[in-house]
Amino acid sequence: MDLSNLKSSLFGYSKLAVSNYVSNLESEYNQKVQDAQKEGMDVQETLRGQIEALRTKYEEDTQKLNERYEEETQRLNARIESLTQERDLLRRNNDTIADTLLDAKEYAEELRNKADRKAKERDEEHLQILEEQKDKVRKIDSKLQDVLGQISELLEVASEHLNEKAQVLDETQQDIEDEKAKYTPEEAADGMSSDAAQASDEAEEEDVDALLRRFDNADDEADEAVKAEEAEAPAFGIAHENEETVSEAADEAAAFGIAGEAVKEAAQSDIAEEAAASAEQAQEAVSGIGEEISETSDEAIEKAAGMVKDLEEEAEEASESAIDQWKRVFGNRMASEDAVSKFTQAAGEIAEKASVRSE
Structure with missing residues (x-):
């Protein structure tokens, strides 16, 4: 401080005191x-x-935080990578499941269409087989009716023929009785023996020739009838046999009718006793033939009825077989539809699980 510039006194304080005071303050x-x-x-x-x-602490904390950040970043990056891979896998699985579902639907539709086509084809085939069986049964029934009609006609013809022969035999027996009344047994035995023997021989020869001719003609007619009917329906051999039996019976009846005519001629030649015996034998033979024809006709009718019954059973079995096949077809189709529905349901569940996991 410049003391020369200070005043000597200020407010009653001396210059030195102020200077000291200021120095002390300084x-x-x-x-x-x-x-x-x-x-x-x-x-x-x-x-x-x-x-x-x-x-230092900041640097250390920062380093630790950086390390933790790096570790967390690496962990999160690894997690992101894992989730990305899982997402890609789920996406691929979803695509695969979608493709599988589409393929399953297409395959199910194809199976359903295939089953429907097969069922329709089998139904048409079975209906065709059933119609063929029905036509076959109708044809067989018609042929059986024809055969039964022919048998009935043959039986009627044979019955009429036998009735005619029986009437002729009755007339012959009556003529024999009339001739017996004219001659005594001694005259018939003494005077007519040679004529009777000659007439008997001639009658026997004529009967044998006529019988052989009748049998030959009957065999030829029977062979032609059998061949014609076998060409039309080989299954009706039994009817041909019955018809042939009836024809043979009719031929035998005709042959015995010839025998009756021979007896009549012998009776007209005054051979009373032999003619009567021949008449009795002829009548017995005619009765036997009638019984045989009756039995043959009954057997033919029974066999024809049996054939009709067998054909009805075959038709019924064919229809039952067709129904069983339809049941199997519809059962297979229902089973395939169940399998397809189960497969579709399982695929839907897999798709739902995959979508949940992806979310």
Whole structure:
């Protein structure tokens, strides 16, 4: 401080006192400044140490955080990669399941159409077989009716022929009785023996020739009838046999009718006893033939009825077989539809699970 510039007195204070006072203040101020600077330096050193410690701690914490961040980042990246792969896998699975469902639907539709086609074809085939069986049964029934009609006609013809022969035999027997009334047994035995023998021989020869001719003609007619009917319907051999039996019976009846005519001629030649015996034998033969024809006709009718019954049973079995085949076809179709529905349901469940996992 420049003391020369100071006044000698200020407000009652001397210049020296003021100067000392100011010097003291300045010294005190300087001391305080030094103390403050020293304290500031101490504080600065302390703060510097704290700052250094904080910096070190910050660096360490930052390094640890960076390491943890790197680790978490790597873990999250790995998780992202894993989830990405899982997503891609699920997407592929979804695509595969979708394709599988489409293929399953197409295959199911194809199976259904195929089953429907097969069922329709089998139904048409079975209906055709059934119609063929029905036509066959109708044809067989018609042929049986024809055969039965022919048998009935033959039986009627044979019956009429036998009735005619029986009437002729009755007339012959009556003529024999009339001739017996004209002659005594001694006259018939003594006077007519030679004529009777000659007439008997001639009658026997004529009967044998006529019988042979009748049998030959009957065989030829029977062979022609059998061949014609076998060409039309080989299954009706039994009817041909019955018809042939009836024809043979009719031929035998005709032959015995010839025998009756021979007896009549012998009776007209005054051979009473032999003619009567021949008439009785002829009548017995005619009765036997009638019984044989009756039995043959009954057998033919029974055999024809048996054939009709067998044909009805075959037709019924064919219809039952067709029904069983329809049942099997419809059962297979229902089983295939069940399998397709189950497969479709399982595929739908897999798709739902895959969609849930992807979400």
